[in-house]
Amino acid sequence: MSGTRLGEPYGRRIDRSRPISFMFNGRVLAGLQGDTLASALLANGVRLVGRSFKLHRPRGIFAAGIEEPTGIVDLVDGRHRTPDERATLVELVDGLAAESVNCWPSVGFDLGAVNGWFSPLLPAGFYYKTFKWPGWRPFEPAIRRMAGLGRASLERGGEVYEEISENVDLLVAGSGIAGLAAAAAAAEAGARTVLLCAGREPGGALGWRGDAEVGDLLVRARRAGVRILTRTLAFGVYDHNLVCASERLAHVPASATRRLSERLWKFRARSIVAAQGAFERPMLFPDNDRPGVMLAGAVDEYAHAYGVACGRRVVIAANCDSAYRVAESLQAAGIEVVALLDRRPSVDIGTHAAGVRAIANTGIGKVIGARSVRGCVAVPADGHSAPRLRLECDLILVAGGHAPAVHLHSQAGGRLRWLAESSMFVPDGNARGLVSVGACAGVFGREAAAQHAADVGRALALGFTVPAAPVGGASRSLASSRIAAVRGKQLVDLQNDVAVSDVELAARENYRSVEHLKRYTTTGMATDQGKTSNVNALVLMGEFTHREPAEVGTTRFRPPYSPVTFGALIGRRVGALYRPLKRLAAVEWHARHGALFEQFGNWSRPAAYPRSGESLHQAAQREALTVRRTVGLFDGSPLGKLEVWGADAARFLDLMYLGTMSTLAPGQARYGLLLNENGVIVDDGIVARVDERRFWVNTTSAGIERTAAAFEEWLQCEYTDLRVLVTPVTSRYGNATISGPKAFEVMAAAGFGAEFSPQATRHMTLHDGHWRGVPVRVLRASFTGELSYEINLPAGETEQLLQALAEGVETREGCLYGIEALEILRTEKGYLHVGTDTDGTTLPGDVGFARGIDRKAANFVGRRSLLRPAARDPQRLRLVGLAPLDGRTLLPTGAQIANAPPPTQTEGHVTSSYPSPSLGSPVALAMLARGGERLGEQVTVHHLGRRIEARVVSTPFVDPKGERLHG
Amino acid sequence: MMQIPCIYCGPRDESEFVCGGTAHLTRPPLESDDRQWAEYLFFRENPKGAHLERWRHAYGCGQWFNLERDTVTHEIRAVYPITQAAPR
C-alpha cells in the first residue's frame, strides 16, 4: 500500500468532497469524483492489476493516457462486459466494477504464470514454429484460452451509438498549448474551427500543471468561437481530409437501459492541424515491466492532476533532460527521489535538478521485488567501470526520451525523418492537407511551439503559406538505453510480451523489413499499437542488423490511432436499420389476410398465406394447386417498372435486349433478356409498346436497380446520340396479378368490362383503361402458365383493387398466393428465374435462346461476346428439366450431377426444385453439360453422400402446349 | 472516403457514387477478332499515377461524368463531362 493522496494544490482534477465507491476484482474501493480508474487504483495502493498477454507476468499501471499498455481491465455491468478498457481512460463513476484480464483463477495466483517459468521456451515465433503438425487447429482453443486479453460479452448491452458528419474549415486534433494556439488564431482569423480534446478538459500536459498561458489561450479560443469537443479522439485521417473521431460519453453503470455510449464524428475539413503531442519512451533494463515501474511523466501527472503519490521513494532511470524536471516536481510534492540514473554520458546532459542525486553513465541492472518494485541495482553503462549500487525504492520512473505522435501525419501520407540527436522520428515537411504543430511536429520548446502553432492557424485560415516547423527543443537522448552487459528479460513491448531477446532472434533469423519484424514478434500490435514500444523496437532492430534507425524505418501507421468499438463504426445500422426493407403499399391488408412475410431481395413480401395448422410448405402447395384449379390473387407490386420515352426509344430497347422491340405494334408486348457486355444474362423482363415513342418495361423485382443503371450508363456514356428518357416508376404503381382459369370471371365480378375478356385481349398485350374511375394498365402476361392479368394502377389504390378482387376470388374458392407458390408454378412451366437458374456465366444460348441471337438483325449489348469460342462450346451447361426416377424423391437444389460421388468432375447442378402439387411428383430444373442433347438420359444427383437417380426430361412439366395461357 | 466533385452537384462523399472504371475505352466493331474483343473486355492499364475513369453520382443526380484521379494520392485533378475528350 504505497500509494496515497497528496494535499492541496495537488489534484486539480479531483473533487475531495465527493467520494465514489467502486469495485475491483470483487473488492470495494474508494475513489474521488474526477479520478480515472487508474488514478483511483493507484491511490488505493493497488499495484497488481493484471497479467501479461503471453507470459502472464504481473503487471500494473504504466502510463496515464491512451498509450497505456498494461493497465487493461474488463468493465462488468451485470452480465454485460466491456472488454479491454484502458484503466487510464475509464472515468470513475459510482458503482463501477472492473476485473483484471488474462488471469485465472485470480490475479494474485495465476496458473498461466507457469508460462513465465518456461519463458525461454516461448520466444518470438514460438507458436508459428511449434504448432505446425497436423495443423494449428487442434491447439488453437487451448492457446486462445491462455492468451488474449479480456473476455467479450455474449449479452447485448444497452449501448446506443450514433454518427455525425460535419464540414469545417479547420479541424485541430489535440488540445495542448499548440493545439489551442492554432485553434484560437484560426478562429480569430475567421475560420470555422473545431478543436478535439481527447481528455476531459483541454490543456494537455501544461493544463494539469495549472499553466496560466494555457488558461488564457482557452479563454481566447472560446471567445473566438472555437467549438471544443472533449473526450473526443481523432483516430484516423482518410482521403481528402476526412477525419474520424470517437467521442466517449461518460460511462454510466447498470441502471440506464438505453444509453448513448459513443459517438462517431466524421469531419470533412478544409485543413487539419495535428497537435497530439508526444509519448514518453520507456527504458530497457531487466524486469522493466514490474508493477511499480512507470513512465516519469505519468507519475508527475498522477501527482498534479489526481493528487496521487504513486510511490514514496523513487529512482528515476533517465535518457533525457525532462527527467530532471520531473525529479524536482516530485521532490516539491514531498516524494523522495533516491537517485536519478542517467544513461547518458555527462556531456550529453543539459540540465540538473537541485537536491537530486544524479549519476551519469548509469542504468538499472536489476529490479528487486517479484510482484512489485522494492528496490533496484544501478550499474555503469559499460557494465564494469564502477561498482554496482543497491538502491531501496518503491517506484522506478522511466524517462527514455520522447516519441512525437506522428500517426495522423503519417496516415495522411506524410514522410518521417530520424532526428539522431534526440533519437526521434519527426515529420519531414507537411502531409497533404495536414499540418503538425507542437511536440508531434518535433517542436518541443514551449514558446516556439505556441508561436509556430498560432502562425499555422492564421495561415490556414487566411490561405497563406504555412511556416515550416522550428523542429527542436528536445534534449539529447541515446537511441538505445539498453546496457548490453546485464542479463534478464528486458521488455520492449509490454502489452505483447516482446523482449529484447525476441527482436535479437528475429534479426538472427534474418528478418530485415520492419513490417516483418512487427508481425513475427507481434511488437506494436493490440490495443496500444506500440505507442510506447515502437521506437525502442526499431532502434534494437537497427542495432542487431547494424543499421541506423533511419534505415530501418517505421511500420506504416494505419488508422485507428487508438481502438474504436465496432459499435461506434456501425452506429445505428443494426437490427431493422441494418438493411431496411421495402414494404408493400398494402402491407397491412396482407397482414390481415394471414400473410407470412419474408425477405425477397430488398422487399418484405408474403411468402405464403398459411391457414391454421399449415406449414409454409403446405400453404404454398395448396396455393399453387388452387391457382391451377380455379384462381389466385398475387401482389406483384415490387415488379420493376420503367417508362422508356423518346424518338429513339425503340432503337434503344433493341440495343439493350435480346428480343427485337422495334417491331412491336402499340399494345403488343415481348419477352427480353438483358445481357452485359460479356453476353451474360443479368435480367429478363417484358417490354410493351404503349405508342410509337413510349414503352412500358417490366424487369424482375430484384433486377430493377441494375437494369435502370445499365440503361442510364449506356444512354449517357455510349449511345449519347439517342433521344431517350428512362423513368423508373416502380413505387409509383401497385400491381395486382390475377391468375388461373377463372381469372377473368373474378375481374368481371370486380367491375372490369368485357374489353378485358380473354377473347378481347390476347396473351402478351397491354391495355390501358379505367376501373372505378382509376386509370389502370393491364398486361396479359403470365409467370404461372395460367390465364393471367397483371393490373397496374396508382400505388395508393392497390389495396382497394386487392380487396375487390379478393371477394371474387373467395366466392370461386380461389386464394391469395405468395412467392413460394409462384416459384412452384413457374418451375412446373420451366420458366427461367434469372439469378436462380442462371449465374454469372450463363449465356442466352444456355437457356434456350440461341435462335433469338441468330435471328436478330440489330446489334445489341453482349452480342459480340456470344461469338467467342467459349460461348459456342458444345460442352456448355444447358437448362433442362429433371425428374426423379422413383417419382417421389425431391432433387435438392444445388445438388451436383456427376457419374461418381464428389469430389469429382461434375456435369451440372440442380437449380430449382419443388414437389408439383398438380402432378403429384417432384419437378426440377438443372444446368447440365450438353443438356439439350440428353433428353431421356438417366443421370445421378449427389447430395451429402446420397445418390438420387433422375431422368433428363423436356419442359414444361405442366401444359406443354401452353393452352392454359389463353383461358 | 474520397470526396468527389460531381460536375452537377458539387463535392459529395464517395459513398454517393459508383465507379464505372477506365474511361475513354473504344469498343471494337462486331467484326473484330476474338483477341481484340477480349482485350477490350478484360485488359486494363493499372497505372501508378494519373488514371482517367468514369463515375456516376448514383445517389445524387444520377449523372455520369469523367475524372482524372491519381491512383497513389487519390488527388482528383480534373472533372469533365462524359462526352468530352480526355484532357491533354
Ligand SMILES: [Zn+2]
Ligand atoms: Zn451529382
